[in-house]
Amino acid sequence: MDRDTFREFGHRFVDWVADYFEEVEKYPVMSRVKPGEVRAMLPSGPPAQPEPMESIFRDFKQIILPGITHWQHPSWFGYFPANNSPASVLGEILTAGIGAQCMLWQTSPAAEELEELVLDWLKQMLGLPEEMTGVIQDTASTATLCALLSAREKATGFESNQKGLRENLVVYASVETHSSIEKGIKIAGYGRDNLHLIPTDKTYALVPEKLEQAVREDKEQGLKPACVVATLGTTSSTAVDPLQAVGKICRRHGLWLHVDAAFAGSAAILPEMKWMLEGAEHMDSFVFNPHKWLFTNFDCSAYFVKDPAALVRTFEIHPEYLKTGLDAKVKNFRDWGIQLGRRFRALKLWFVIRSYGVEGLQALLREHIRLAQLFAGWVRENAQFELMAPVPFSLVCFRFNDGGEEQSLDALNKKLLESINATGEVFLTHTTLGGRYVLRLAIGQRTTTERHVREAWNLILQKTEELL
Amino acid sequence: MDRDTFREFGHRFVDWVADYFEEVEKYPVMSRVKPGEVRAMLPSGPPAQPEPMESIFRDFKQIILPGITHWQHPSWFGYFPANNSPASVLGEILTAGIGAQCMLWQTSPAAEELEELVLDWLKQMLGLPEEMTGVIQDTASTATLCALLSAREKATGFESNQKGLRENLVVYASVETHSSIEKGIKIAGYGRDNLHLIPTDKTYALVPEKLEQAVREDKEQGLKPACVVATLGTTSSTAVDPLQAVGKICRRHGLWLHVDAAFAGSAAILPEMKWMLEGAEHMDSFVFNPHKWLFTNFDCSAYFVKDPAALVRTFEIHPEYLKTGLDAKVKNFRDWGIQLGRRFRALKLWFVIRSYGVEGLQALLREHIRLAQLFAGWVRENAQFELMAPVPFSLVCFRFNDGGEEQSLDALNKKLLESINATGEVFLTHTTLGGRYVLRLAIGQRTTTERHVREAWNLILQKTEELL
Numbered sequence: 001m002d003r004d005t006f007r008e009f010g011h012r013f014v015d016w017v018a019d020y021f022e023e024v025e026k027y028p029v030m031s032r033v034k035p036g037e038v039r040a041m042l043p044s045g046p047p048a049q050p051e052p053m054e055s056i057f058r059d060f061k062q063i064i065l066p067g068i069t070h071w072q073h074p075s076w077f078g079y080f081p082a083n084n085s086p087a088s089v090l091g092e093i094l095t096a097g098i099g100a101q102c103m104l105w106q107t108s109p110a111a112e113e114l115e116e117l118v119l120d121w122l123k124q125m126l127g128l129p130e131e132m133t134g135v136i137q138d139t140a141s142t143a144t145l146c147a148l149l150s151a152r153e154k155a156t157g158f159e160s161n162q163k164g165l166r167e168n169l170v171v172y173a174s175v176e177t178h179s180s181i182e183k184g185i186k187i188a189g190y191g192r193d194n195l196h197l198i199p200t201d202k203t204y205a206l207v208p209e210k211l212e213q214a215v216r217e218d219k220e221q222g223l224k225p226a227c228v229v230a231t232l233g234t235t236s237s238t239a240v241d242p243l244q245a246v247g248k249i250c251r252r253h254g255l256w257l258h259v260d261a262a263f264a265g266s267a268a269i270l271p272e273m274k275w276m277l278e279g280a281e282h283m284d285s286f287v288f289n290p291h292k293w294l295f296t297n298f299d300c301s302a303y304f305v306k307d308p309a310a311l312v313r314t315f316e317i318h319p320e321y322l323k324t325g326l327d328a329k330v331k332n333f334r335d336w337g338i339q340l341g342r343r344f345r346a347l348k349l350w351f352v353i354r355s356y357g358v359e360g361l362q363a364l365l366r367e368h369i370r371l372a373q374l375f376a377g378w379v380r381e382n383a384q385f386e387l388m389a390p391v392p393f394s395l396v397c398f399r400f401n402d403g404g405e406e407q408s409l410d411a412l413n414k415k416l417l418e419s420i421n422a423t424g425e426v427f428l429t430h431t432t433l434g435g436r437y438v439l440r441l442a443i444g445q446r447t448t449t450e451r452h453v454r455e456a457w458n459l460i461l462q463k464t465e466e467l468l
Numbered sequence: 469m470d471r472d473t474f475r476e477f478g479h480r481f482v483d484w485v486a487d488y489f490e491e492v493e494k495y496p497v498m499s500r501v502k503p504g505e506v507r508a509m510l511p512s513g514p515p516a517q518p519e520p521m522e523s524i525f526r527d528f529k530q531i532i533l534p535g536i537t538h539w540q541h542p543s544w545f546g547y548f549p550a551n552n553s554p555a556s557v558l559g560e561i562l563t564a565g566i567g568a569q570c571m572l573w574q575t576s577p578a579a580e581e582l583e584e585l586v587l588d589w590l591k592q593m594l595g596l597p598e599e600m601t602g603v604i605q606d607t608a609s610t611a612t613l614c615a616l617l618s619a620r621e622k623a624t625g626f627e628s629n630q631k632g633l634r635e636n637l638v639v640y641a642s643v644e645t646h647s648s649i650e651k652g653i654k655i656a657g658y659g660r661d662n663l664h665l666i667p668t669d670k671t672y673a674l675v676p677e678k679l680e681q682a683v684r685e686d687k688e689q690g691l692k693p694a695c696v697v698a699t700l701g702t703t704s705s706t707a708v709d710p711l712q713a714v715g716k717i718c719r720r721h722g723l724w725l726h727v728d729a730a731f732a733g734s735a736a737i738l739p740e741m742k743w744m745l746e747g748a749e750h751m752d753s754f755v756f757n758p759h760k761w762l763f764t765n766f767d768c769s770a771y772f773v774k775d776p777a778a779l780v781r782t783f784e785i786h787p788e789y790l791k792t793g794l795d796a797k798v799k800n801f802r803d804w805g806i807q808l809g810r811r812f813r814a815l816k817l818w819f820v821i822r823s824y825g826v827e828g829l830q831a832l833l834r835e836h837i838r839l840a841q842l843f844a845g846w847v848r849e850n851a852q853f854e855l856m857a858p859v860p861f862s863l864v865c866f867r868f869n870d871g872g873e874e875q876s877l878d879a880l881n882k883k884l885l886e887s888i889n890a891t892g893e894v895f896l897t898h899t900t901l902g903g904r905y906v907l908r909l910a911i912g913q914r915t916t917t918e919r920h921v922r923e924a925w926n927l928i929l930q931k932t933e934e935l936l
Contacts, residue, residue, distance in 0.1 A: 001553075001554040001555060001823060003486045003487075003489070003490055005554075006482075006485075006486050006489070006554040006557075006558070007482060007483060007486045009558050010479075010482030010483075010485070010486065010557075010558060010561065011478075011479050011482055013482075013558055013561040013562055013565075014474075014475060014478030014479055014481075014482060014561065015475060015478075016562070016565070017474075017478070017561065017562070017564075017565030018471045018474050018475045018478065019471075020565055020566070021471070021474070021565075022471055030574070031576075031577050031578070033577050033578070035573065035577070035794060035797050035798045036581070037577075037581075038577060038578045038581040038582065039581040039582075039584060039585050042582070042585055044585075044588070045589060045592055046589040046592065046593055046821050046822075046825075046826050047821070047822055047825050047826065048825055048826050048827050049825040049827060049828075050822075050823060050824055050825040050828050051822045051823065051825065053555070053558065053823060055822075056555075056818075056819055056822050056823065060562065060815075063578070064578045064582065064815070065578070066578070067576075067577045067578025067579075067581065068566060068568055068576060068577075068578050068579070069568065069574065069575050069576050069577065070566075070568075071566075071567050071568050071569055071575075071576075072566070072567050079569075079575075079789070082567060082568075082569045082809070083567070084564060084565070084567035085469075086469040086473070086474040087469060087521070087524075088564070089474075089478075089561070089564045089565055090474070090477050090478060090481055090521065092560060092561070092564035093478065093481040093482065093485065093557070093560070093561055093564070094481055094484070094485070094528065096485075096552060096556070096557045096560035096561070096765050097481075097484070097485030097488055097489075097552070097557055098488070098536060098538075098539075098540070099539050099540050099550060099551070099552035099765060099766065100536055100537065100538075100539050100550075101539055101547075101550045101766065105503065106498070106537065107537050107539075107546075107547075108499075108535075108536060108537050108539075109499050109501050109503070109505075109506060109535045109536075109537065110499070110501070110506045110531070110532045110533070110534070110535025110536050111535075111536070113504070113505075113506040113507040113535065114506065114507075114510070114532065116507060117507050117510055117512075120512070121513060121514040124513055124514065125514055138606060138807060138809075139807040139808065139809045140809075141806060141807045141808045141809070142806065142807055145655075145806065149655060160657065160659065161654040161659070161660060162654075162659055162660045162661055163659040163660075163661055164633060164636065164657055164658050164659025164661070164662060165632060165633065165657045165659075166634055168632065178787075179785040179786075179787040179790065179808070180785075180808055182785055183783065183785055183806070183808075186629040186630075186782075187613075187617060187655065187656065187806065188655065188656075188657060189628065189632055189633045189656060189657020189658075190632050190657075191628065191629070191630055191631040191632025191633075192629060192630045192631075193630055193631055193632070194632060235787070235789055236788075236789055291809070297564050297567060298567065298569065298809055298811055299807075299809060299811060314654075315651065317647040317648075317650055317651055318647075319646075319647040319703070320704070320898070320899050320900045321547070321703055321704055321897060321898070321899040321908070322647065325886075326503060329503050330503045338609060338610065338613065338651070338655065338806075339606060339607040339609045339610055339767075340607065340609045340647070340648055340651075341550070341606075341607045341608075341609070341759070341766055341767060343766055343767060347528075347532070350524075351524055353514050353515070354514075354515055354518075354519045354523075354524050355469060355518060355519065355521060355524065356518055357514075357515050357516055357517040357518040357519065358514050358515065358516050359516050359517060360517075360518050418793075429789060430788070430789070431788050431789040432788045440789070
């Protein structure tokens with residue numbers, strides 16, 4: 001492709017993205033395609049000859065786009081948000097253009113140093129303990145796996161890397177912990193049986209006394225407690241495990257404390273939300289995702305550790321072909337995680353923080369939290385609905401409840417969710433809390449305004465009426 | 469940022485990338501900055517107020533760019549190439565703009581189906597066994613870890629996920645295997661002691677008889693052989709392990725056969741290179757990186773498995789909040805790898821294959837291989853230099869050798885490499901082969917032409933003369 005063609009389509013794609021940002025509301029939030037429909041429209045084999053970008057762009061618009069579920073839609077209330085932003089997309093253009101590999105300092109010095117710097121900015125913004133050091137991982141799943149591996153190595157005197165894990169090390173998390181913990185436990189060779197789930201209180205937060213009890217009992221039975229994963233903002237309901245109390249238990253028993261704040265961590269840039277980090281001095285590792293609620297394109301997960309040497313010792317490899325003369329003087333991030341190859345992810349994050357400024361980011365998050373409180377108020381005031389969990393951040397868990405039997409309520413709420421999403425006007429997801437089917441309305445998409453939240457509520461009321 | 473500002477800078481960034489592609493030769497390939505220099509030029513804390521994109525772009529050009537080592541430089545001969553291409557960058561713009569999460573079919577149906585399709589195209593292009601199924605991973609490190617985990621589960625009847633790995637399963641690879649194998653072995657809980665490295669022949673390829681012998685001896689000693697990782701194109705010298713012979717050993721002993729073709733796999737799109745896949749019917753899993761030698765932006769690693777059910781069973785998780793009504797009918801790629809969150813990576817790959825066409829891609833690879841043979845010929849013909857390994861693809865391993873002592877030759881070649889790279893005109897890396905310090909000239913950057921290879925050779929001769 002010559003320079004002019006690249007320029008032409010680059011401009012057109014930028015314009016398309018600019019329009020998409022403004023006009024995404026015209027699409028149904030959830031794609032209406034049926035399984036197999038998209039693939040059936042595409043040729044089953046690759047073309048032998050080059051095709052013009054015009055045809056590729058046409059197919060993108062006509063075939064791919066109708067099969068996209070629009071995460072950047074302002075009426076996106078599903079899962080958690082996965083935001084991008086204009087500044088972040090601009091950063092991605094340059095990252096893609098440079099195409100640098102950020103595995104070693106030498107292979108991209110500026111990328112390595114910018115990553116150090118921007119993670120330090122995040123540390124300041126959230127108010128994380130000064131002694132922590134940050135590195136970008138792709139996802140919280142990966143960061144949590146890193147934490148579980150460091151914990152495993154530390155608990156075995158860095159022997160399990162060499163000999164394999166041949167004893168039962170126990171990891172603790174609440175029953176509300178994210179599925180990535182279970183996945184990491186399996187990958188790292190602990191075994192699912194050694195993940196001990198601790199009960200939660202009525203706010204769905206881990207009960208520290210139950211944790212203390214479990215650790216003691218496991219020790220008495222000859223098991224070896226190794227790690228606790230506390231969650232600030234669980235996926236089901238954004239419950240907040242009590243960090244201070246959990247941290248003290250970890251210190252008392254010499255356990256690694258990993259904190260998963262994948263979604264809610266971003267809120268710690270607000271002075272009024274820093275309460276969630278009380279006890280942060282006990283953390284060995286902490287992860288949150290700028291790609292969720294800090295307007296930075298996926299993937300970008302910020303992982304902080306108290307003891308970088310333990311992380312590096314967990315992962316370091318020394319093949320001859322990766323040695324450089326500067327290895328003693330610089331950070332080589334290849335040893336800070338699972339993958340050897342690494343994208344220049346710090347650039348987009350730097351673009352976002354500078355483009356919004358800390359106060360700009362704070363204003364966006366504050367508004368999302370305000371909107372969630374507003375919505376929660378409407379639920380609270382309506383006799384046919386009930387809030388199903390506290391709303392510490394911007395996720396509202398609720399359900400329709402006309403006083404019917406629990407089983408029929410579950411079925412009714414499931415039907416309600418389906419009918420709401422089928423309109424294509426909004427997208428919500430569900431969970432179960434205390435065994436009950438619950439609707440989740442997660443606010444956090446960059447362009448969501450009060451109008452969108454009001455329209456969602458009106459639609460919920462309308463669909464409820466139609467169902468009854 | 470308003471639409472017009474986004475548009476303006478989007479266009480300017482596209483133009484900057486277009487110019488960068490054409491003018492990258494004006495930069496030194498390897499950045500000249502010293503450790504700490506970049507960071508020292510940047511403010512230590514984040515800005516409270518928004519900064520204009522003009523200032524951010526200025527800092528990018530003035531501070532970041534001089535700290536970049538230019539992987540897209542046509543005189544990039546280091547490591548292996550990590551290519552992008554105009555079509556791939558265009559794809560990245562749309563992927564960033566849509567910002568879709570590709571963890572479930574429902575969260576992005578077109579992304580899931582395009583990924584299935586494009587991996588099927590790759591399967592056809594390489595001539596992989598029809599029964600294999602593909603999925604995109606971020607890197608070969610991750611794909612190999614997936615393979616090691618599937619092998620672990622299969623060898624333990626899918627019990628180690630549940631109970632932890634409590635026995636010594638042995639994994640085999642040649643002494644020339646990539647460092648990611650060792651890393652994966654540690655992560656998956658096998659333990660480094662259970663990675664048994666098999667000697668290579670004088671082409672640095674695994675000796676099947678030695679593998680057979682090791683497996684038998686380990687069995688006799690009560691160990692449990694589980695997996696073999698064969699490499700097509702090792703990192704040090706692109707040696708090719710004999711797939712057919714290794715595969716037969718794996719079938720005989722019931723071992724998982726994972727094939728790491730991270731760099732060289734792309735060459736299998738050439739009819740004349742398909743010899744390397746002879747015996748492919750024995751493979752349980754196979755990985756190669758379109759982000760290395762198929763002109764697709766990092767990250768994009770293509771992972772193929774014979775038994776997708778074994779992969780899914782290794783990773784599947786079923787939290788309530790991720791369930792959808794279509795789970796029985798569709799693929800949810802969250803269960804095909806380590807991360808839950810996934811980017812829409814198939815789009816750029818689709819753009820690349822269509823934009824070049826298979827014949828266009830073949831022509832590029834053929835030219836790289838031709839250039840490597842040309843360079844190897846010059847080395848062969850020069851009495852002061854020697855080829856240090858066969859050149860089956862486009863990597864040439866060589867050294868200066870005037871008949872001096874081995875130790876002084878090592879020191880001399882190291883000095884030679886440093887003086888070559890210090891010019892900034894080219895970038896080469898090194899390895900050791902048979903204990904000797906060896907220079908690696910890896911050809912594969914998209915824009916590398918005969919002129920660049922000739923200039924590299926002339927520079928090598930000139931620097932050699934200066935050193936003597």
